[in-house]
Amino acid sequence: MAANFILQPAGFLDVPPFGSSRIFGKLISSRFFCNASHHKFNPVIASICNASAVDPTPSHSISHGSSTESTLILIRHGESMWNEKNLFTGCCDVPLTRRGVEEAIEAGKRISYIPVDMIFTSGLIRAKMTAMLAMTQHHQKKVPIIMHNESEQATTWSQVYSETTIKQSIPVITTWQLNERMYGELQGLNKKETAERYGKEQVHEWRRSYDIQPPKGESLEMCLRRAVTYFKEFIEPQLQSGKHVMVAAHANSLRSIIMYLDKMTSQEVTNLELSTGIPLLYIYKDGRFSSRGSPVGPTEAGVYAYTESLAVYRQQLDEMSH
Numbered sequence: 001m002a003a004n005f006i007l008q009p010a011g012f013l014d015v016p017p018f019g020s021s022r023i024f025g026k027l028i029s030s031r032f033f034c035n036a037s038h039h040k041f042n043p044v045i046a047s048i049c050n051a052s053a054v055d056p057t058p059s060h061s062i063s064h065g066s067s068t069e070s071t072l073i074l075i076r077h078g079e080s081m082w083n084e085k086n087l088f089t090g091c092c093d094v095p096l097t098r099r100g101v102e103e104a105i106e107a108g109k110r111i112s113y114i115p116v117d118m119i120f121t122s123g124l125i126r127a128k129m130t131a132m133l134a135m136t137q138h139h140q141k142k143v144p145i146i147m148h149n150e151s152e153q154a155t156t157w158s159q160v161y162s163e164t165t166i167k168q169s170i171p172v173i174t175t176w177q178l179n180e181r182m183y184g185e186l187q188g189l190n191k192k193e194t195a196e197r198y199g200k201e202q203v204h205e206w207r208r209s210y211d212i213q214p215p216k217g218e219s220l221e222m223c224l225r226r227a228v229t230y231f232k233e234f235i236e237p238q239l240q241s242g243k244h245v246m247v248a249a250h251a252n253s254l255r256s257i258i259m260y261l262d263k264m265t266s267q268e269v270t271n272l273e274l275s276t277g278i279p280l281l282y283i284y285k286d287g288r289f290s291s292r293g294s295p296v297g298p299t300e301a302g303v304y305a306y307t308e309s310l311a312v313y314r315q316q317l318d319e320m321s322h
C-alpha cells in the first residue's frame with residue numbers, strides 16, 4: 001500500500017462516523033483526496049496532501065476545549081557562499097559555507113526539544129540544507145523526507161511502503177513561493193561595490209524599503225504577496241489542525257512572513273534584520289500567533305516553560321532517550 005493512500009490527510013477530510021476504520025480511510029483518501037493523478041494540475045495541493053499522508057499524527061498536541069496549540073519555527077538559512085563573498089543572491093541557488101553548515105547544526109540543537117511534524121522550505125538548496133542539517137540534532141529522531149510531486153511519476157517513484165517508517169518520518173515540502181526575493185539585476189553583484197557605485201542611500205532603499213523594487217527585481221511587498229499568500233493558504237491550515245511546523249527560508253521571505261505574524265507596519269519592517277541560522281519560535285493558539293523569541297539551547301529552561309505542551313513534550317523526549 002503506497003504512502004499517499006494510507007491515511008487521511010488532516011485538514012482535508014472530515015471522517016464520517018464509521019471513518020475511524022482504517023480501510024475506509026484508505027478508500028476515501030485514495031479516491032478523493034490523496035490520489036496524485038487527481039491533483040496532477042495542482043502540484044502544491046498534491047505535495048501537501050501527500051505529505052499529510054506521510055506523517056498524519058502531530059508528535060504531541062494538547063487541546064484546550066476546542067482550541068489546539070501548535071508551534072511554528074522560522075529559520076533563515078545558515079551563511080551561504082555568496083553571503084560570505086557579500087554578493088546579492090536573491091534566487092541564485094548557492095550552497096552553505098562550512099560556517100553555514102555549523103550554524104544550521106547549532107540551530108538544530110536549539111530547537112531539538114521543540115516538536116516538528118512538517119517542514120516547509122524554499123526551493124533553494126541553502127534553505128533545504130539548513131532544514132536537513134538542523135533535523136540531524138532533533139531528539140525526536142525522525143527522518144525528514146523531501147516530497148517529490150513535480151510529476152505524477154516523481155510522486156509514484158518516491159512512495160514509502162512501510163507504515164512504521166512513515167511514522168518515523170517528517171515530510172518536507174519545498175516551494176518557490178518561500179524563495180528569497182528576486183533581486184533582479186543586482187544578483188551576483190558585490191554589495192559594497194554596488195553601494196560605492198550607486199550610493200549607500202540608494203542601495204539601502206533597494207534592500208530595505210517596503211515597496212521600492214531593485215532594478216528588475218521584486219520589492220519586499222511583491223515578495224510578501226507570494227510568500228504570505230502561500231503561508232496563509234498552505235501552512236496556517238496545518239497549524240490549525242495541530243501540526244507543529246518548521247519553515248526554513250530567507251531573509252526577505254521571512255521578513256514578509258514576520259511582518260504578517262507580528263502585524264508590523266511597512267515602516268516597522270524596514271528595521272527588521274534576520275541573522276543567518278537563528279531559529280525563531282511562535283506559538284499558534286486560537287487563531288493567534290505569539291512570538292516567543294529564539295530558543296537559546298536545549299538545556300535552557302525558559303522557552304519550555306512558555307507552554308505546558310512544550311514542557312510535557314520535552315519531558316517525553318527525555319524519557320524516551322533514557
Ligand SMILES: O=C(O)[C@H](O)COP(=O)(O)O
Pocket residue numbers: 087088089090091180183207250251252
Ligand atoms: O539575497 C541576498 O543577497 C541576501 O540573502 C539578503 O540580502 P539583503 O540583506 O540585501 O536583503
